[in-house]
Amino acid sequence: MTEQPDYLEARITERLAARAHELGVQVDVRDQTVYLRGEVVSEERRRELEEAARTAAEGREIRNEVSVVPVRAPDGEETLP
Template identity: 65%
Template sequence: MTERDMADLPGYVSAHIQEKLAAQAYELGIRVDVRGDVVHLRGEVVSEERRREVEEIARGAAQGREICNEVHVVAVGAPDDEERLS
């Protein structure tokens, strides 16, 4: 199997995109599913900026496939009380 053939396998594309997300955005919790020519991104990030960054990195690694960004922004607030260690 040639490298070109490998690039067409959904599992290879998914792993390639996840590798790029880990290396460039330090995002390990984004699920990447490839169905046909569409790459689905799912997970949670802390800001809209991070959501766009994840999409840009995925788009660059997706080899021309369409990106369906289903990543949600989750607000992370300050703790209510001081944390106590026992």
């Protein structure tokens, strides 16, 4: 018996939180494919997410659609009123 997509999505989401320490990534399972969507700050984080998802995906194909959005340092000092 194969696992229901909702349960698999929840298990993969838990794995991403535990292994990759990432909570803001959306997991969607359709047929035999797992889609990862969201934003992270580096290519290394993106790869970590994919690897963590792969360990929980039971051999399904992983489509890593996570975008890398680098965090910039502030332009200057912020002054509060």
